[in-house]
Amino acid sequence: MVRADELMTSDRASNLRLMAVHAHPDDESSKGAATMAKYVAEGHEVMVVTCTGGEAGSILNPAMDRPEVLANMADIRRDEMARAAKILGVQHRWLGFVDSGLPEGDPLPPVPEGSFAVVPLEESTEALVQVVREFRPHVLITYDENGGYPHPDHIRTHEVSMAAFDAAGDPNRFPGAGDPWQPLKLYYVHGFSKARMIAFDTALKKLGLESPYDEWLKSWDPERPDIMERVTTRIECGEYFEVRDEALKAHATQIDPTSRWFVVPLEIQRETWPTEEYELNRSLVDSTLPEDDLFAGIKEKVSP
Numbered sequence: 492m493v494r495a496d497e498l499m500t501s502d503r504a505s506n507l508r509l510m511a512v513h514a515h516p517d518d519e520s521s522k523g524a525a526t527m528a529k530y531v532a533e534g535h536e537v538m539v540v541t542c543t544g545g546e547a548g549s550i551l552n553p554a555m556d557r558p559e560v561l562a563n564m565a566d567i568r569r570d571e572m573a574r575a576a577k578i579l580g581v582q583h584r585w586l587g588f589v590d591s592g593l594p595e596g597d598p599l600p601p602v603p604e605g606s607f608a609v610v611p612l613e614e615s616t617e618a619l620v621q622v623v624r625e626f627r628p629h630v631l632i633t634y635d636e637n638g639g640y641p642h643p644d645h646i647r648t649h650e651v652s653m654a655a656f657d658a659a660g661d662p663n664r665f666p667g668a669g670d671p672w673q674p675l676k677l678y679y680v681h682g683f684s685k686a687r688m689i690a691f692d693t694a695l696k697k698l699g700l701e702s703p704y705d706e707w708l709k710s711w712d713p714e715r716p717d718i719m720e721r722v723t724t725r726i727e728c729g730e731y732f733e734v735r736d737e738a739l740k741a742h743a744t745q746i747d748p749t750s751r752w753f754v755v756p757l758e759i760q761r762e763t764w765p766t767e768e769y770e771l772n773r774s775l776v777d778s779t780l781p782e783d784d785l786f787a788g789i790k791e792k793v794s795p
Contacts, residue, residue: 507786507793508536510628511680512619512652514607514644515545515590516572517742521752522639523632523680524579524735525728526767526785531580532731535786538582538626540619542648543607544568547592552747560744567744574741578734582626586618591643608643612650617665619655624669629793630785631656635679635721635770652677656773675789677773678724685717687764691755694763703751722768724782729765732757 509530513519519527519539527537545568550556560567569585576583588607594600602608607615623631633652638645658664660673685708692704736753739746746752755763771780778788 506536507630507789508538508626508628509630509632509785510538510540510623510626510674511632512540512542512648512655514542514634514638514642514648515548516541516568516575517545517548517739517745518645519581520575520579520735520738520742522682523767523769524738525731526726526769527581528579528731528734528738529726529728530785536582536626537580538584538622538628539576539579540584540586540622541572542586542615542619542651543588543590543644544585545572545590547590547606548745551745552743554747555744564744568742571742571744575738578738578741584622584626586615586622588615588618591647593642602643606644608647612654615647615651616654616658617668619651620659620665621668623655623659623674624672627672629675629789631674631677632680632769632785633677635681635772639680639682673775675775676771676778676785678769678771678785679721681718681722681768681770684719684722684768685711686719690763691759694759695755698759701754703754719768721770723771723780724769724785724787725766726769726785727766727783729761732760 509527511519511523511527513522519541527539531537544565546565548564548568550560572583588610589605591602591606591608594602631652634645634649636646636649638649656674656677660671662671688704688708692702692708695702736757739752740748769785771778771782774788776788776792784790
C-alpha cells in the first residue's frame, strides 16, 4: 500500500482531483453535478467514470420517443454524455460494461448474462483500478450499499468502487493496471431526502405555487429513515444549479424538460436548499465532521 504522505510528493500533488463513479450516463448530472461544476470552476480536476453505456435504458422523454431514437440508443446516449461532460467541464471515461437493465416482474427475471451486474467483480474492479491509477484522484464519489436505489448496476457500482478504493494503492493487486495510487477519501452521494422535499414543498406553497411533492410525502413510509441522518458533508453549490440543469437536459432521451425535475424555480432552490449532500465513508486523512468541502483534510497536506 502506498502511504498517504508519499502521495503528496508526486509531480501532480498540487492539483486536487475528484473522481465520481456512476452506473449510467445521466447519473452524473442528477447526482452531485453542481458540486463537480463548482470544483471545476475552482480549478480542480474532475473526472466522471460511467460504468455502462446505458443501452438498456428506456426513453423517458416523450419528445424523443421515436423509432429511430430507440434503434440508435447506444450511440445517442454516448453523444448525450459527451454534451453533459462538456457542460460540466469534467473529464469523462467509459468503463465499457453493458447496461444490465432494471428487472421487472414477479418473480424478478435474472439479470442478462454478460451485463455489468454479473460480470465477475475482479474484472470490473481491475478496469476501474486502471482508471484510478491513471487519473490519481484524491477523492472518490460513489453510491451507498443500496445503490442510491436498488438498480443492479447501481449496487454493482458501489461494490466495484469500494473494491477499487482498496486495491488501487496496493502494488500486489492488478500489477498490470498501472502504478499504485491510493485515493484518500471516499464519499457516498445522496440525492433527494425527505427533509429536502419538505423544504421545497413548504417554500412552493408559501408562494402559492403548486408542489409536486404532495404524493411523495403522503406516501412516505414513516418507518423509513431520512437519508439526511447519514449525511456528513454538505457542499454549498447553489450558483451552479443552472449548470447542473443544463447537463441534465443534455440527456434528452432520459429527461423531459417539463418534468418535476425543473418545477422548483432556481431562486427558490438557492434560498431553500443550496447544497448537495454526501456521506464520508472512508478517510485516510484527518477531517472534522460535519464538513463543507470534499477535500477537507487533503488541502492542508498538498504542497502549493
